[in-house]
Amino acid sequence: MKSKKVKVEDAVGTILCHDITEIVPGEKKGRAFKKGHKVTAEDIDKLRRLGKNHLQVIDMDKDDVHEDEAGIFLGKILAGRNVEASEPSESRVNLFSTVNGLLKVNVDALIALNTLDDVVASTLPNYTIVGKGEMIAGTKVTPLTVKGNILKEADKIRREAGEIVSVLPFKPLKAGLVITGTEVYKGLIKDAFRPVLTEKIERLGGTVTFVSFVPDDEEVIKSKILEAAAECDVVLVSGGMAVDADDVTPKAIASVSEVIKYGSPVLPGAMFLMAYMKDDTPVIGIPACGMYAKVTILDLVYPRVAAGEKIRKEDIIRLANGGLCRRCEPCHYPNCSFGRG
Ligand SMILES: Nc1nc2c(c(=O)[nH]1)N[C@H]1C(S)=C(S)[C@@H](COP(=O)(O)OP(=O)(O)OC[C@H]3O[C@@H](n4cnc5c(N)ncnc54)[C@H](O)[C@@H]3O)O[C@H]1N2
Numbered sequence: 001m002k003s004k005k006v007k008v009e010d011a012v013g014t015i016l017c018h019d020i021t022e023i024v025p026g027e028k029k030g031r032a033f034k035k036g037h038k039v040t041a042e043d044i045d046k047l048r049r050l051g052k053n054h055l056q057v058i059d060m061d062k063d064d065v066h067e068d069e070a071g072i073f074l075g076k077i078l079a080g081r082n083v084e085a086s087e088p089s090e091s092r093v094n095l096f097s098t099v100n101g102l103l104k105v106n107v108d109a110l111i112a113l114n115t116l117d118d119v120v121a122s123t124l125p126n127y128t129i130v131g132k133g134e135m136i137a138g139t140k141v142t143p144l145t146v147k148g149n150i151l152k153e154a155d156k157i158r159r160e161a162g163e164i165v166s167v168l169p170f171k172p173l174k175a176g177l178v179i180t181g182t183e184v185y186k187g188l189i190k191d192a193f194r195p196v197l198t199e200k201i202e203r204l205g206g207t208v209t210f211v212s213f214v215p216d217d218e219e220v221i222k223s224k225i226l227e228a229a230a231e232c233d234v235v236l237v238s239g240g241m242a243v244d245a246d247d248v249t250p251k252a253i254a255s256v257s258e259v260i261k262y263g264s265p266v267l268p269g270a271m272f273l274m275a276y277m278k279d280d281t282p283v284i285g286i287p288a289c290g291m292y293a294k295v296t297i298l299d300l301v302y303p304r305v306a307a308g309e310k311i312r313k314e315d316i317i318r319l320a321n322g323g324l325c326r327r328c329e330p331c332h333y334p335n336c337s338f339g340r341g
């Protein structure tokens with residue numbers, strides 16, 4: 001990109017390398033033309049009136065694209081489902097969510113885009129819960145023009161990736177709770193799991209339509225999971241997830257579903273279990289930390305389930321990076337590093 005000095009009348013189609021200021025004594029002082037502006041035939045008279053005989057400009061080659069056009073193009077490449085792009089300003093285009101939901105970023109494609117010369121694209125962290133109208137990504141080029149072949153490369157990355165930035169709306173899931181623990185079942189202690197789980201489910205648009213309190217008995221737990229799975233979209237089973245003689249919940253879950261992962265690299269949440277029934281109904285085993293800790297692995301995995309994702313073993317393992325809660329007092333989640341791997 002080379003700049004040169006040209007006569008005003010020869011500047012049509014070139015790009016200004018600097019702002020041009022207009023001063024009307026006693027009235028105004030401001031920018032009449034912006035750096036990056038593409039000079040048109042209609043601009044010539046005004047430029048002359050502003051006392052300009054020469055301009056410092058960039059002469060666009062045939063394969064050069066103006067920064068604003070490049071920004072618009074990149075915005076289109078980035079924006080997947082439920083995402084809309086703003087108008088460009090100094091080539092920057094912002095992307096906004098059009099729904100409440102879960103941000104999904106194809107991180108590999110995002111990194112590939114940023115390896116292209118002059119391209120900048122950044123997003124909120126993958127799997128952030130976002131609101132309708134929230135800014136979720138921004139893109140621009142480093143000024144003032146960009147080579148067309150770079151945009152072709154960007155388009156290729158998008159085609160191979162499918163979508164790069166999208167927002168998955170939360171499904172109105174019917175959730176079943178199977179709350180284990182003989183002490184709770186017998187009324188020796190008051191249940192604390194139901195309100196915590198209900199709040200987390202309802203916050204994401206779901207409804208608790210089945211609740212069963214059961215003793216630490218493998219057969220009883222198993223039959224209640226089956227009952228819940230028959231009428232719900234997701235089953236959450238709490239308690240009895242560790243090592244006591246009475247902790248039979250993982251066995252009960254494993255007897256009716258396929259366990260994807262028992263044990264997770266998230267603290268709190270080490271004794272978490274993720275499983276699926278034959279018909280793909282998710283069954284989630286939640287250790288007791290899910291009741292007393294403000295945030296746990298459940299806050300990282302459940303939104304993905306509610307957004308319709310099928311959780312794989314690798315997804316749980318990848319939570320290790322960022323999976324350590326700092327235990328801040330007071331808790332700042334989600335404005336913290338938890339789950340931000
Ligand atoms: N030796 C080891 N002990 C524990 C380990 C370990 O690795 N080695 N892991 C710890 C971790 S991590 C967690 S988390 C807990 C998991 O606990 P459980 O899911 O087995 O929970 P319970 O034993 O059933 O209960 C613990 C505690 O919470 C009370 N509880 C349970 N459900 C309810 C409810 N619905 N309402 C109110 N209170 C409830 C229960 O009465 C117990 O007091 O294991 C660690 N141990």
Ligand code: MOO
Pocket residue numbers: 266267268269270271272287288289
């Ligand atoms: O599963 Mo315990 O799960 O770390 O607090």
